[in-house]
Amino acid sequence: MQPEFLYSLKTIAYIIASATFIIGLKRMGNAKTARSGNLLAAAGMTLAIIASIFIHVNKTADGYETVETSGFIYTLIFAAIAIGTIIGWVTAKKVQMTKMPELVSMFNGMGGACAALIGLMEFHHNLDNTGALLAIILGLIIGSVSFSGSVIAFLKLNGTMNQPIRLPSYNIINTLVMIGVLAFGAHMVFSGTHSTTLLYLLFASALVYGILFTIPIGGADMPVVISLLNSFTGLAAAFGGFLYDNKVMLTGGILVGSAGTLLTLVMCKAMNRPLSNVIFGAFGGNAASGSGPDVKGSIKDLSVADSAVLLNYSKKVVIVPGYGLAVAQAQHIIHELEELLEERGVEVKYAIHPVAGRMPGHMNVLLAESNVDYGKLVEMEDINPEFDQTDVVLVVGANDVVNPAAKTDPSSPIYGMPILEVENAKHIIVNKRSMNAGYAGIDNLLFYDPKTSMLFGDAKKVLTELVAELKTM
Amino acid sequence: MTEIINFIGNHQEIIFFIILSVFVGVEVIGGVPTVLHTPLMSGANAIHGVVIVGAIIVMLNADPGDYLALTLGFLAVVLGTLNVVGGFVVTDRMLEMFKKK
Structure with a gap:
């Protein structure tokens, strides 16, 4: 076949793939069409990959050239794709739904690493082209930051690295390191250096910056960080597209870069915190210490048996699931409790705060996994007016999202964050592991409310006991 | 300075392309319910x-004789595939749960 024809075929494949990315993302924005949108984008991606492998024709100044590639290289490519597919498929299928955020983070890191490796390999082929070098070095830096940052986010989410680690004046150190890495990158682009050592040194310093960038940020903010690193990887892919003048990489990369940035900002807005606040830290740092309510009342402890009675004789119960429920993997047992109460004529709903769980929307995914009826999950704006007609609110492993200080105490670090107004209900039962403060590191006045009773213990264990107790009644 | 301006002139198609893509990305995500963020x-x-x-x-x-390049390239293809396959499969698993009961 004519090289020109083959080249055009490849271009058409790329155009179709780019369109599927855009339409796929659009469809993912609606619960009804989301799944088909994802599959559409996946089909487009497959097409783009197949076209890239099998049609190897380049456009040059004087026409088209078909590049001969050895069978050995093709074997390597197929082997690599097979390995990646098997590992990716099995991990994605097997992972528990509660572990899903860290998995997304891991896959994101893989993409970043891929972009960084491309940069490492292409540097020496483009020494005479400043524009290409710029794309290579930026792709290398951003990809590396995304990779090491995602690994840290992964470790934080799976609990290996619990506490935010803050070097003294880490903001200044991080900013200096960032400027240093960028200056180093500029040197690589403009000085005309050929040094492989320097290239690897840049790679290493970008990796270090990724670690420094992520390490001070607390576990509960990881979703925002992952979303940000996600858009970084998109950007790195786009630089690859610029380098090869490859439009499908450009579309995919930029689309994710801009959509990811917007998504990051939307997540921050749900927590009523500017992005700078997440990155440069406010909670648990200097800003939070010293603030928070001083008022101490008495805490009322409630037994499992009493809680069961209270729930059993209510008309309307609202469950507020939080991070603690996700950690304890109590999504199935909470559904059992809900069904048991419904059988006895109690109306049960779930109040979902926008940032409940470990990622926005994570709680919905978890509860959907345990077959909770989609219609029972009520978003914050819709459930708030219902609390004053609610007999019992059962708060499971949530803290900051039900802290009235967000409305009443301007000195509180979470002041202004929209919360679930559970204090309007007749009774509030709070299940927590201990009296430890929530992520924001501040006390919760709700726990001292005369209407509130505390039910201490691991969410899964306590709820199992509660269900057993209810069954005897 | 002249270089930068010429660079833009020589790459204008791609620059237009980038600007429009940025807006498409923002537009496509706008108004998505929180539930679907993850x-x-x-x-x-x-x-x-x-x-x-x-x-x-x-x-x-x-x-084919450059083993360092081949090793790095092999690794890059494995990592890229992981990102693609793992990413789409895990998304499908999440969305599967949203189907109407």
């Missing part, structure tokens, strides 16, 4: 796996 992020994560196309190009152009 699957959407995961889906977008899979889409930037398109970087694998770059890794494939590197491999195809590599010198």
